[in-house]
Amino acid sequence: MKTMSVKEASQKWGITERRVSTLCNKGRIPGTVKSGKIWRIPCDAEKPADLRVKNGTYQKGKKMKNLPMPVGISDYRLASTQYYYVDKTLMIKDFLDERPMVSLFTRPRRFGKTLNMDMLRTFFEKTEEDTSIYFKDKKIWACGQAYREAQGKYPVIFVTFKDIKRNTWEETYQHISKIIIKEFERHSELLTSSQCSEYEKAYYRKVVEDRADKTDMMTAFGNLSQMLDEHYGIPPIIIIDEYDTPIQQGYMRGFYDEVILFMRNLFSGGLKDNKHLSYGFLTGILRGAKESIFSGLNNLKINSILDTKYSEYFGFTPDEVRAMAESEGMSDRVDEICAWYDGYRFGNTDIFNPWSVINYFSNDCQPRAFWQATGSNDIIGEVLSLAEDELMDQLKSLLQGQSLLTYIDTNVIYPQIKDNPSSVFSFLLVAGYLKVVKTDFSFSGDFMCEVALPNREITIVYNKEILQKMTTLIPQSTAISIQEALYTKDAQQLQTQMSKLLMQSASYYDTVGESFYHGLVLGLCAMMDHRYDITSNRESGEGRYDIQLMPKMKQDPGILIEFKAANKASEQELHTLAEAALEQIEERRYDTEMITRGVISIFKYGVAFSGKHAVVKMKQTSGKK
Incomplete structure (x- = not known):
């Protein structure tokens, strides 16, 4: 049997020689024998699992068979030790291979930006704790000594602006200030540093005591990075998570110019031509024009959803989702997960929505639009x-x-x-x-x-958050009543509610032709898509119907809707138009697809509009022929 020494095992497994000797003494490495004072370890021996308790908060003990899903967990150490963690640490390798000075990653909300930034912070930050323990069983550690040498090497400035959603610039500025002050307090060692000047320490005290003015705060990242560089003898890494959240709020609440001016100076001080910077990382939803927020920042490397680099690190890949499903004993649910949460493509990588996949498993595999509420x-x-x-x-x-x-x-x-x-x-x-x-x-x-x-x-989120915004004046109670009337086949109630809806909304639009009504009703019907496949303007029989609701369950009725619109029509003319719409459904056999699919019962609606008035005619037929 070929064997290796303690030193060779240490190098192979990325742990200290002392730790290897301890494992040998405890009998944790099968096949190991002692020759005199020397341990001989089988060359094919696998690295034993690390069962040590690391500190009072995090325990990297024996993995549970089914670890809980990390719903809302953005702390890397906690996520990677106490929850089911999808290993994204090769992002560190890709970064170290390229080493751009400042990197911006743009992704949708809840696609893992904050967790990845905390992973970078945990990997790179120089602390009293041995944070290598959070990476030794991860992919990055197997990449070689050159990458392991970067672990725990740098001081780090880390802030996240993801929760800054204030209504005024004054409130926003106060919130930003509190976050910066908290980060200064995290580096209290600078107050007693022999490498920092008294002037710098006075500035530090002014910040942490909340006495700094806006000009002082604009230079916070630049000044803090200089002090950290002087104290540690190595320039820090600056990480700014969700940089554009306060900017979006500024635009929506009317203080865009103020927030842009402040943020541009804050970022420039820390990231532009700063000799006290090793690397910078930013995340957000928008990349932003350089002349807007990143003015003159010519060392910025942008990684958007259309770029191939880092494409697999935000969100879950198909292989990662399949592995997760297998771990949960739900391999037979992969097709359902794909239908609900797959479909994104970042660069050249197919991506699942990670927030929704995690919530799907955490909620007994009941599919819902989890992302909508985030x-x-x-x-x-x-x-x-x-x-x-x-x-x-x-x-x-x-x-x-x-x-x-x-x-x-x-x-x-x-x-x-x-x-x-x-x-x-x-x-x-x-x-x-x-x-x-x-x-x-x-x-x-x-x-x-x-x-x-x-x-x-x-599709569900689109209906509720996008299509409804076209008709922002639709009361929720009216929308629900219309859906209930459709489902319960109550033509009179549908007519009453449609007229009520039109009275509330139609006068706010310049054009109220058939297209308007069509879009209005389509948006309302779309909220029923948990029970219906909803299509519009599709061929069936001898023409193209306006709206079809194909039931997903055999016991539900099928619904066909045809519209007619006229200007300044009388009530009698509307009744005639509604009858004509109903006859068109019959004459052109729009129910052909439903009959072919075996729908048992079909409800056909002829709907006529004129201004704020509507007339609805309904006919029920059997789908059986």
């Missing part, structure tokens, strides 16, 4: 409120499962939204509401992308 997109609602018919038609086509070709501006910034409502597709894409089907470069150097809705979850 944030809002008020800006998209503002764009849609200004949208013209063409944009509305494009959005409705996406809901019907179609794709569209659109220009994607990767440098889009918030003030451009009102000037160019078509930029909504750029926002929808970077915010996670669209997937890229195909990408080409445009003449301007940006992208022409074929885009579509990624999965079932986003």
